[in-house]
Amino acid sequence: MKIAVASGKGGTGKTTVSLNLALSIDNAQLLDCDVEEPDCHLFLDLDLEEIEKIHSFSPEIDKEICDLCGKCAELCRFNAIVITPKEPMIFPELCHSCGLCKLACPKDAITEEKKLIGKVERGEGDLDFYQGVLETGELLAPSVIKAVKSYSNPNKPTIIDVPPGNACASVETVDESDFTILVTEPTPFGLHDLKLSVRMIEEEDIPYGVIINRDGVGDKEVEKYCEEKDIPILMKIPDNKQIAELYSEGTPFVEEMPEWKEKFKNLYKKIEEKVK
Numbered sequence: 499m500k501i502a503v504a505s506g507k508g509g510t511g512k513t514t515v516s517l518n519l520a521l522s523i524d525n526a527q528l529l530d531c532d533v534e535e536p537d538c539h540l541f542l543d544l545d546l547e548e549i550e551k552i553h554s555f556s557p558e559i560d561k562e563i564c565d566l567c568g569k570c571a572e573l574c575r576f577n578a579i580v581i582t583p584k585e586p587m588i589f590p591e592l593c594h595s596c597g598l599c600k601l602a603c604p605k606d607a608i609t610e611e612k613k614l615i616g617k618v619e620r621g622e623g624d625l626d627f628y629q630g631v632l633e634t635g636e637l638l639a640p641s642v643i644k645a646v647k648s649y650s651n652p653n654k655p656t657i658i659d660v661p662p663g664n665a666c667a668s669v670e671t672v673d674e675s676d677f678t679i680l681v682t683e684p685t686p687f688g689l690h691d692l693k694l695s696v697r698m699i700e701e702e703d704i705p706y707g708v709i710i711n712r713d714g715v716g717d718k719e720v721e722k723y724c725e726e727k728d729i730p731i732l733m734k735i736p737d738n739k740q741i742a743e744l745y746s747e748g749t750p751f752v753e754e755m756p757e758w759k760e761k762f763k764n765l766y767k768k769i770e771e772k773v774k
Contacts, residue, residue, distance in 0.1 A: 499773060500650060501766075502675040504660035504668060504699070505682065506691025511711030511735065512681045514745060516659040517541050518752045519679075520625055522762035527654040530629035531671045532661045533616060533642045539629060541748050544621030546629070551617050552645050554595040554638050555610035559586045563607035570599035570608060591637060616642035618649070626654060640670040647671070655766065664698045672699065676773050678706040679732065684716035689723060696727065705772055707732040730772075733765055 503519070505512040517538055520528040530538040539546060557570075557579070564586055571579040571586075578592035579599055600608040615636040621627040630646040632639050639661065650656050658675065661667040672678050678699050682692040692708070699706045708724055713734040724731050735741070744751045752759040 499677070499770065500656045500658060500675045501769060502658045502660050502672040502678045502704075504672055504678055504680055504695060505662050506664060506680070506693075506695040507687065508662040510662075510681045510683050510688060510691075511709075512662065513537055513541075513659055514711065514735075514750075515679060515681050515709055516657050517750045518758065519762050519765065520657040521750050521752050522759045523655045523657075523766050525654055527626040527651050527656045528628075528659070529646050529650060529656060530627070530659045531643045531646050531667075532659050533630035533632040533639050533646070533667070534661065536629040536631060536659075538659055539619075539621060539627070541750050542621065542623060542625065542627060544623045544625075544627055546619040546621045548617050549620045550645060552615055552630075552642050553612050554593075554615045554636075554641060555597060556590050556593055556595065556613055557588055557599050558609050558611050559588065560607045560609070561585055563605050564603075565605055565607075567604065569602045569604060573598050573602050595638065595641070616645075618642070618645050620649075626651065639667040643667060643670045647674075664694045669698060669702070672702055672704060675704055677769050678702075678704050679709055679769075680706055681709050681711055682720055683712050684710055684714075684718070684720045686716075686719070688716070689720050692720060692723070696729070707769070707772070709733045709735065711735045712737040732768065733761065 503516040520526045530536040568581040571581045580587045616632045628649045630642040660671040682688045707730040715737045741751045
């Protein structure tokens with residue numbers, strides 16, 4: 499079973515939930531798909547090994563061959579190619595490396611240049627762990643996320659740490675998951691971003707539930723919203739000094755607070771029942 503752990507914004511405790519849930523399950527796998535800023539490894543005593551380089555392919559147009567017919571620009575959904583009266587222009591920041599322009603060119607004037615955009619790393623320990631790392635300044639996070647997800651083992655419970663927010667990277671990560679946990683906090687900002695995440699997950703038609711982190715610091719509006727929408731609240735993690743101190747030391751709190759390991763085990767069982 500694949501469980502994605504997502505949040506509408508950063509800082510709500512998504513990584514905390516991912517780590518502690520994965521460490522509480524026997525024979526679990528953890529995929530860190532927050533490729534712009536992967537940080538699960540900071541809490542795990544693992545030696546990371548690079549196992550795959552991820553490349554994109556950017557179009558290059560031979561201006562000596564191009565007759566400015568405009569077929570490539572016409573078919574590009576992302577407006578990465580513009581044909582002016584004098585020459586073609588490419589905007590690589592908009593390109594999604596789909597290769598359609600190359601196929602469409604009747605003059606074979608377009609070639610594809612290989613470009614490194616990221617890598618996949620693996621670490622072995624108590625967890626079967628994979629993470630993606632996007633090269634600085636690169637924009638094609640979904641390509642790296644797909645590569646990380648390709649290492650998902652169908653025979654293991656798999657926890658997937660999702661990039662924060664509700665953009666392309668998040669949608670790509672939750673895609674094909676069996677269940678999504680939405681982590682939020684009981685604040686106006688937490689509620690606002692939770693609503694956006696709920697819309698995204700409902701569009702994906704994936705079963706989901708909510709975990710409220712730092713319970714007790716704000717108000718009850720998140721709980722009211724979940725009650726009105728009939729969204730299950732799977733767990734509440736209190737605003738607890740010991741949990742905060744362990745986090746600041748880089749220690750998953752289930753390792754020092756065994757009662758929470760049992761709670762996360764029960765959470766996994768509860769999700770299993772919902773997915774069946």
